[in-house]
Amino acid sequence: MTTIPAEASAPPVPSPESRPDPEQPRKRSFPWAPLALMTPAVIMLVVFIGWPLVQLAIMSFQKFGRAQIFGAPPEFIGIQNYTDVLTDPEFWAVLGRSIALCIVSVVATMLLGVAIAVMMTKLGKVMRTAVSVSLLLAWAMPALTATIVWGWIFDTQYGLVNWLLTQVTGQNWIGHSWLINPVSFFSVAAIIITWGAIPFVAFSTYAALTQVPDEVLEAAALDGAGGFARFRLIVFPYLRSILLVLLVLQVIWDLRVFAQIYGLQSIGGVRAETNTIGVYIYSVSMASGDLGAGGAISVILVAIMLVISGYWIRTMLKEES
Structure with missing residues (x-):
């Protein structure tokens, strides 16, 4: 039997020139796969959201009325539409009503949604299924249909x-208009908006509650923590x-609500x-x-939404860092 020399079986030792320098940063390859997966969604956003927003912004700087709808060329008037809107007392009254309705609806929706979750x-399983089906039925009903009901x-x-x-009261309420x-x-309107928004909050919160470790809650209960204390210190x-x-x-959703308000106005509300x-x-x-003025108001509303979204993104990034 022939034996292989030790020198022949030993792996070759790389030369110092061929060894990688640990201090030299490695070149990262471009993430083509995530970009390819995101491309369809980006195209959809650009086509269905980005381009209409650009058109809306252009229109907000133009005099665009009924004549322009039928083919007349629009006239560029600069920031005149924004000046007219921001100096109109009715715009600020409408914005104030919208913010007040949004605050009431959001607070009621969040409290009731979390409580239901x-x-x-x-x-138990049967009652939880019944509540889930009820929430799904309320969630599936279109906003205008719910308003009519x-x-x-x-x-x-x-x-x-x-x-x-x-x-209940013994007084005659028949004929009273709400x-x-x-x-x-x-x-x-707040009741209708809250009723339609509760299912989304309840289902999302319930899904998050299922991720809370039972062992931690049981340990807190053994230490004497009450239900509210466990929710505040552990679950929240x-x-x-x-x-x-x-x-x-x-x-964002309640600030731009349309169908519920327009439906109630059509039933009997005072529009002005x-x-x-x-x-x-x-x-x-x-x-x-x-x-043109409608476009200016829409751009202002989009700016408000961007401020709200920017605050959320900043808060999320701060929590992750």
Whole structure:
């Protein structure tokens, strides 16, 4: 039998010139795969959101009315539309009403949604399924359809609310209109908006609650922590990030609400005293035919949304760092 010399079986030792320098940074390859996966979504965003926003911004600097709709060339007027909008007291009144309605709806939605999610963790399988189906039915109903249904509930002559109040208080509520007075109008609107938004918050929060370790909660209970203390000190830190996302999304959605307000106005509300920013843009653009001013209001609303989104992104990045 022939033996292989030790020198022949030993691996070759690389020369110092061929050894990699540990102090020299490695060149990172370009992430082509993530870019390829993101390309379809980016194209969709550019086509369906980016380009309309560019067109809207251009229109906001033009005199664009009914004549331009039928082919007349638009006239560039600079920031005149923005000046007219920002110096109009009606715009600030509408914006104030929109912000007030948004605050009430968002607070009610977040509190009730989180409460329902916590309740679902305590229910049995059958009752949890029943609550989930009820939430899904409310969530699946279109906003305009829900507004019509709630309009029947608050109907002047045949509404369930007026009938119940008549039975409970002993006074005659039949014939009382809830939509003529702006305060009661926005109360009904807040109920409809909150009712339609609760399922999303409840399902998202419930999904986050299922990720909280049971061992930590049991240990806290053994140490004597009550239910509220466990939620505040243990559960809430797990939910902070998802609640922040839900809060920002609800603010954006409720600030630009349209179908519920327009539907209630069509049923019997006073339009001039109950306009919100979404309906106001529609009335200025379509009813008045001033698309340039409507574009300016829309750009201002987009700027407000960007500020809110920027605050959320900054907060998220700060938490991750």
